[in-house]
Amino acid sequence: MKPTEQVAGYPGNNAVNPAFRKTIMHADIFDPLTPSFRGPAKAVIDEYAVFNSHINKIRAATPGSGAYINEADVQEPNWQQSFFGDKYEKLLEIKKKTDPWGLFWAPTTVGSEAWEVMTADGLPTQNGQLCRAKSS
Amino acid sequence: MTSAIVKAYPYLEVAESTVTFVGGNITVPNVVTNPSSSALGSNTSVPMPVVVQDLENFWRGVNLVYAFGRDMVDGGGTTYSYVSTTGNNTFSFTTTLDIPRISKPDIFKFVQPLVDSLNGIGIAVNNTTPTSSTR
Numbered sequence: 045m046k047p048t049e050q051v052a053g054y055p056g057n058n059a060v061n062p063a064f065r066k067t068i069m070h071a072d073i074f075d076p077l078t079p080s081f082r083g084p085a086k087a088v089i090d091e092y093a094v095f096n097s098h099i100n101k102i103r104a105a106t107p108g109s110g111a112y113i114n115e116a117d118v119q120e121p122n123w124q125q126s127f128f129g130d131k132y133e134k135l136l137e138i139k140k141k142t143d144p145w146g147l148f149w150a151p152t153t154v155g156s157e158a159w160e161v162m163t164a165d166g167l168p169t170q171n172g173q174l175c176r177a178k179s180s
Numbered sequence: 181m182t183s184a185i186v187k188a189y190p191y192l193e194v195a196e197s198t199v200t201f202v203g204g205n206i207t208v209p210n211v212v213t214n215p216s217s218s219a220l221g222s223n224t225s226v227p228m229p230v231v232v233q234d235l236e237n238f239w240r241g242v243n244l245v246y247a248f249g250r251d252m253v254d255g256g257g258t259t260y261s262y263v264s265t266t267g268n269n270t271f272s273f274t275t276t277l278d279i280p281r282i283s284k285p286d287i288f289k290f291v292q293p294l295v296d297s298l299n300g301i302g303i304a305v306n307n308t309t310p311t312s313s314t315r
Contacts (some may be wrong), residue, residue, distance in 0.1 A: 045254040067248070068253045114182070126233070 045070060049116075062129035063110030072115065073099055085165040113152065118168050121154040149174065194313040195287040197277045199245060199294065201230040201303055203238025204270030214274045215261040229272070230305050235251050241303045249295040252277055255290060284310040 047064050060157075075095040079087040099117070111120055113127040124132045132154070139155040149159055151170065163172035200212050213225040232238040242263060249259050261275035277294075279287050287310045297308040 045256050172276060 059128065059131050059135055061110045061112065061127060062078055062131060063108075064112075067109070070112065073102070081169060085167050088167055116152075118151055120152065127152060128154065143148055192280050192313075194278050194280045195282045195284050195310050196208075196312065197287055197291045197310045198226075198275065198308050199277065199291075199298070199305055200226040200272075200274040201232055201238070201241060201298075201305055202266070202270065202272045203232045203235050203241075204266075204268070205233060206231045206270050208268075210266060210272070212272045212274050214260070214276055216264065217276045226274070229274075230303060232303050235269070235271075237301060237303070238271060238273070240301055241298055244297050244301070245275055245294065246274070248297075251293075252279070255279060256281070284312055 046068055047060075049065055063102075071152070072123050073095070075091065078091050078095070081088055103121075109123075110129055111117070111126045113123075116127065117124075120126050127160050128135060135154040143155070146155065146158060149156055149169075151161070158177055160177045161172045162175050163169055183297055198214055198217060198218065200214070202209050205302065209227075209229050209231055210227050212229050245259070245261060250273045252259050257277065257279035259275050259277050261273065265270050266272050267313060277287070277291055279290065282290070288307060293304060296304050
């Protein structure tokens with residue numbers, strides 16, 4: 045794929061992940077061995093660690109690249125850069141201006157750093173209370 | 181709703197070829213279907229795909245297709261490939277090769293160098309009969 049600015053053209057100035065403009069390949073991996081999230085959490089966490097070691101090889105081979113937010117790992121490291129690239133700062137300005145109360149929230153979305161969902165089993169589902177994130 | 185069409189373009193004819201092969205110690209090859217091609221209504225399931233016994237060579241073949249992706253996107257096209265595990269250290273590989281505004285004979289010619297390079301490392305795939313999109 046090669047969705048450059050020239051090809052996309054209209055509307056031009058938008059928040060499409062800038063990594064897409066320079067890419068020629070988008071690679072996903074899927075793990076058919078992931079245990080059910082309804083079963084023991086430890087099994088999921090352990091399998092995820094194995095899976096993550098594989099996707100880390102792709103991350104290491106593509107520094108400064110990115111991931112497609114809609115089909116990515118909700119635990120993507122450095123998601124601000126990965127999902128939004130150098131557009132993040134401007135998007136955060138817009139978010140702060142239009143939603144200063146933080147009314148709208150979803151994981152790994154612009155400005156979501158201040159809150160997190162606390163799940164009882166530690167799995168990255170959204171089954172839990174939305175709490176203020178611990179400051180780092 | 182996960183997506184919305186903001187601007188629609190005039191109808192675009194797209195020609196498509198596919199490349200499929202399986203790897204590892206396989207005695208009875210499974211049918212391999214390319215999910216994206218099926219989703220678009222093409223029947224490109226391959227009941228008896230070429231078997232590449234040597235896994236090093238299988239991955240070499242996969243890399244050749246990935247490298248040809250550069251030629252494809254430079255030619256205005258896209259590829260959509262799948263590598264899957266099929267158990268017991270066996271794997272399947274299938275890809276569609278799509279180019280808009282090109283005839284079926286022309287995409288056949290375009291893809292020939294990839295087929296030649298795969299044949300050159302002993303992966304005896306044929307250049308498949310192209311299909312094209314229908315309204």
